[in-house]
Structure formats: C-alpha cells, structure tokens
Amino acid sequence: MSSQKVNGSDFVRMMLFAAERLQSHVEQVNALNVFPVPDGDTGTNMNLTLSLGVQEMQKKADGHLGRTAEALAKGLLMGARGNSGVILSQLFRGFAKTLAPHAEADAKLLAQAFAGGVETAYKAVVKPVEGTILTVARESAETAVKTAEREADLAGLMEAVIRTAREALARTPEQLPILKQVGVVDAGGQGLIFIYEGFHQALKDPNAVLSGGTAAAHAAKAAPAAPAGHAPERRSAQAHIATEEIEFGYCTEFIVQLHDEGRAKFDEHAFRNDLSKHGDSMVVVADDDLVKVHIHAEYPGNVLNLAMQYGSLTRIKIDNMREQHTEILAHEAGHAHADGHGEPAGHPQAEPKPGAAGGAVPADVPRKPMGMVAVAVGDGLSEVFRSVGVDVMLSGGQTMNPSTEEIVTAIQNVPADTVFVLPNNSNIIMAARQAVELADRNVIVIPTKTIPQGLAAALAFNEFADAETNAKAMEEAAGRVRSGSVTYAVRDSAINGLEIREGDYLGMLDSQIAASGPNLDEVVRGLLERMIESGDEIVTVFAGQDADEEQTGKLAAWLEERYPDAELELHRGGQPLYYYLISVEG
Numbered sequence: 001m002s003s004q005k006v007n008g009s010d011f012v013r014m015m016l017f018a019a020e021r022l023q024s025h026v027e028q029v030n031a032l033n034v035f036p037v038p039d040g041d042t043g044t045n046m047n048l049t050l051s052l053g054v055q056e057m058q059k060k061a062d063g064h065l066g067r068t069a070e071a072l073a074k075g076l077l078m079g080a081r082g083n084s085g086v087i088l089s090q091l092f093r094g095f096a097k098t099l100a101p102h103a104e105a106d107a108k109l110l111a112q113a114f115a116g117g118v119e120t121a122y123k124a125v126v127k128p129v130e131g132t133i134l135t136v137a138r139e140s141a142e143t144a145v146k147t148a149e150r151e152a153d154l155a156g157l158m159e160a161v162i163r164t165a166r167e168a169l170a171r172t173p174e175q176l177p178i179l180k181q182v183g184v185v186d187a188g189g190q191g192l193i194f195i196y197e198g199f200h201q202a203l204k205d206p207n208a209v210l211s212g213g214t215a216a217a218h219a220a221k222a223a224p225a226a227p228a229g230h231a232p233e234r235r236s237a238q239a240h241i242a243t244e245e246i247e248f249g250y251c252t253e254f255i256v257q258l259h260d261e262g263r264a265k266f267d268e269h270a271f272r273n274d275l276s277k278h279g280d281s282m283v284v285v286a287d288d289d290l291v292k293v294h295i296h297a298e299y300p301g302n303v304l305n306l307a308m309q310y311g312s313l314t315r316i317k318i319d320n321m322r323e324q325h326t327e328i329l330a331h332e333a334g335h336a337h338a339d340g341h342g343e344p345a346g347h348p349q350a351e352p353k354p355g356a357a358g359g360a361v362p363a364d365v366p367r368k369p370m371g372m373v374a375v376a377v378g379d380g381l382s383e384v385f386r387s388v389g390v391d392v393m394l395s396g397g398q399t400m401n402p403s404t405e406e407i408v409t410a411i412q413n414v415p416a417d418t419v420f421v422l423p424n425n426s427n428i429i430m431a432a433r434q435a436v437e438l439a440d441r442n443v444i445v446i447p448t449k450t451i452p453q454g455l456a457a458a459l460a461f462n463e464f465a466d467a468e469t470n471a472k473a474m475e476e477a478a479g480r481v482r483s484g485s486v487t488y489a490v491r492d493s494a495i496n497g498l499e500i501r502e503g504d505y506l507g508m509l510d511s512q513i514a515a516s517g518p519n520l521d522e523v524v525r526g527l528l529e530r531m532i533e534s535g536d537e538i539v540t541v542f543a544g545q546d547a548d549e550e551q552t553g554k555l556a557a558w559l560e561e562r563y564p565d566a567e568l569e570l571h572r573g574g575q576p577l578y579y580y581l582i583s584v585e586g
Helices: 008-023 026-030 041-060 065-079 082-099 107-124 135-148 155-174 177-182 189-203 262-263 268-276 300-308 321-339 379-385 404-412 428-437 452-461 466-478 518-529 551-563
Strands: 250-258 279-286 290-297 313-321 368-376 392-395 416-422 441-443 484-487 494-495 498-499 505-509 512-517 538-543 567-572 580-585
Touching: 008 041, 008 065, 026 041, 026 189, 041 065, 041 082, 041 484, 065 082, 065 404, 065 484, 065 498, 082 107, 082 135, 082 189, 082 428, 107 135, 135 155, 135 189, 135 498, 135 518, 155 177, 177 494, 189 441, 189 484, 250 262, 250 300, 250 379, 262 404, 268 279, 268 290, 279 404, 279 452, 279 567, 290 300, 290 379, 290 484, 300 313, 313 321, 313 505, 313 551, 368 379, 368 404, 368 466, 379 392, 379 452, 379 538, 379 567, 404 416, 404 428, 416 538, 441 466, 452 466, 452 484, 452 538, 484 518, 498 512, 505 518, 512 518, 518 551, 518 580, 551 567
Parallel strands: 368 392, 368 416, 416 441, 538 567
Antiparallel strands: 250 290, 250 313, 279 290, 484 505, 484 580, 494 498, 505 512, 538 580
C-alpha cells in the first residue's frame, strides 16, 4: 500500500481493519449507554451495520476506489440499524459520493471525502445535536482538511484525525449535560474513533494482518445478554400457558359504522363496560362515525349483537385462539427439535410474508389505498397491533433494532399504495425514515417512540380518510399518550438524584427514569402514580414474558382500588427485557 495514495483494494483492507477494531470493542461502546437499562446497543448497532456494509463491499470490490466505496455505502444504507448505524451509513454515503469518480485518492481527496460524509450526515438528521458522533466526525474532518494541506502521508493524516476525534469525544460531556451527569462520553463518537483507528492501523503497517475472523463473522455478533437473575427466556408468550387455560377462546375484531340513532345514544365508557362482561384483552377506539373493537370472547355472537344496536358491522374477523395456540406450540416444538433452539431473539423478521422473493407483493394481490407496518417484539403485542389494523408486524425493538433493508421488505409486503410505518422506538425512527427513499411506494413514518404511542397512532388510523389527514391524526394521537416501562439496571448509576444499583428495577416515564429500587411492586406502583394524573384515565398494561402472573393480578387489584375511576385494560404483551409496558391516556 502506498503511504500517499489508496485504491479500491487498499480501501477494502482499511475497512476490514476498521470492522475488526470496532467488533472487538462492541461491549465497551455499549457500556457508554447513558441509561443503565439492558438495551444499550450503540456498539452492537454500529458493528452490525459496518459488518454488513463490508460484506457488500467485498462482493463488488475492485481496484477502483470510487466503485468500492459506493458498494460499501450501499451495504451500509441497507444494513443500517439504530440511530448510530444510520448516521454511520450517512457518513460513508457522503464519503463515497466524493470518491465516486476517482480510482484512487491522496490525502487531500481523502480529507474531502471525510468532509463530504459530515455534510451528508448532518443533512440526514432532522435535529442535529452537538456532543454526539456528528460532533466527533465534524471536528475530525475539519482537521483532516487542514492537515492535508501540509501532510501527504495518509497514516500521518489519520493520526491527526484520531487525535482531534479523541479531543472532541472528551468534550462531549460538556456539550450534553446528561453525559456529564452520568460520567460517560458519547457512545457513537467512541465507535467512530475505533473505526478510524482501524484505518490508521492498516495505513501505518502494510504487513499487519487481521487477528482473526472475517467481516461475515463480525455480522453474527449477538445482542448483549441480560444479567443473571433477570435473563428473559427466549420463548413465545404462548409457551407460558396451556391451551386449556385459555378462558376466552375467540379473538373477535370488527368495526361499527354508527348510524344516526346509534350515534346519539353511543357512550364509549358504557360500551366498554358492557363489552368487558363478555371477555378480556379488549381494545376499543371510537370517533364520530366509527368504533373499532378487539376482544377475546367465549361467545362472539353476544359481542356482535351488543354492537349492532349502534350501527352496521364491517371487517368482522373471528379466530379460534385455542386452535391457533395448539398449532404454535406444535410449530415451536418442531423447530426446537430440528435445530436445538428457537428463533434467536435478536433476529428481526417481518411477518406475515405474503410477498414473493425480495419482499414484493405479487401482482394478483388486490391493492388498497393505505396500510400499516409496525415494529414490536412479543406475540401479545403483535396480536394487538394486528387487531387494530396493522398489516405487517416487524419483530424488533429494544436490543434488536431492524435494519433499513428489513423495514423496506416489511413495507413491500403491504399491498397498499401508501404505507404508514410505526417504529415504536426512538432508535428505529431514523432507519425507518431512511427506508422511505428506498421503497417503491409512498411511505409515511409516524415518529412513534414507544409501543403505547404506536398503538395510539394505529387506533387513530381511519381507512376512509386521506393519507394527509391520517398522518396528522396519528401523530396527534401518539402525542397524547404517556408511556411507561419497567425493566432492570445493568450497572450502578446515579441519574436525576436516583442512586441506582445493578439489578434494581427501573420505572421509565417516557425517556426518563421515574422510579427505581429492589422491589418490583414498589417500582411499578411508583411509576403509575407519576403517570396517572386525574385518576379517570384509560390505563393499559402489557405484561412481559417475565412478568409473574400472580404479581400482575395483584397490580391490577391495586390499580382498581387506588384509581377506581380509571379504566384498566390488561394484556399479555410477551415482550422481553421489559416486565411491563404501560400506557395512560386522558
């Protein structure tokens, strides 16, 4: 490798060293997560993104630097996971644009490519925040451009870049107060430095060899495991119950189109109370003309008769859950027997998949004006989303952010001209927005940051309204929800005056820690007391796969006693890592 120029083959070597350097420090980057929750996955997301990009580059690499960099950028774009992965993909997207016409690059051109990457990444972020990976990339690129005016040696250029990047990273706590409070630097910025250090190693020592493994091996990096005592079992929600334990056997869904007389006498609160006598897992949402209903009932006919007094019924769907439950358990048993284990929890997958190879919907499937894709993990959550009209569920969320490509595939599986995407996680929104430009139809991302926000948005969807009206209504509905979650701490920490010990339970209100302690009951109740304001709200609780059934029952009894005017809806969510997800709406 020339010390003053790099071509396509040289760049492949640089990227391989970068990927190995990052992969070997994944846990160090993950440990910089601000909150001590078990989903600090910045390092994992950057590693998976970079590894998939490198794989794509290796397939198409040749001696031409520009074409090789473009292949990397395409792989990163499709494989991007989480906010850090998307920003990384955008940095190299701009980097590749600068290099595209060039077969090789000297120090000045390489510096310009770094600057081009920064420009593209800043444009891609809706509200750029300093004290993040963007700051580290920008300041180091500025140094690269200045250094290249006097330094022709590429290893020397990277030394200056890394020095500035480290200095910028050290200042991130002064730019983001939360970093200073917790005593960490920005995780994404640290990950970028590891990549730059890999570049430097490859440039400085032409005889250096990779310590082991290939880029493909790096892509298999698993998500962080949960600490002992809190590790979730990787089983579906159905595996926790026997078929004969299902009390209400028919999943019943329909829409009531209110007629004039029904509209005049319809009272949502009274309707909910009447329905609750016939089943559980109830979801009801109403507007001036329509009422959407989902309920598990033993006698669906009674539910339909009750609803018919208010109007005509459409979109009626009744499924025998006992039959489905038996089939799911049989499938899981067969899958486990075939390969010794079930589907890895960290592998997002869109389901169902009606499309042909590549995710496209076959031409003979009727198209409709609008449809929805939602991201969630947990069989119970997926069922509820489907019950309110979501067409395709993409399995993912905390610690398992789906890639841009997986989101695109899910979109392509919806037979609709316009598809709304509900990311339901703040770390998935950027990847979803990146998918907009790659899909072959109109895609609207509703920036839902939590499962409760996503459900509120899905419930606000009206198939008879236009896309613009729906987008506005869905965003407004998501904004009215207070979201809570209960998980556990993976390390000691001190945040907002709370002294947190590893293994403590954590109650999160939106994005802040509202309660913590060693007693799960106390933490959940403390969180709910912060969330419930007037006492007459609708409180929805989704129990996770590790939530104890008896404990959940006691929680429901406490809620009904403490807040008798609140409407409680209790569902089995089946989500990992989070004992409870909670929604409160006025």
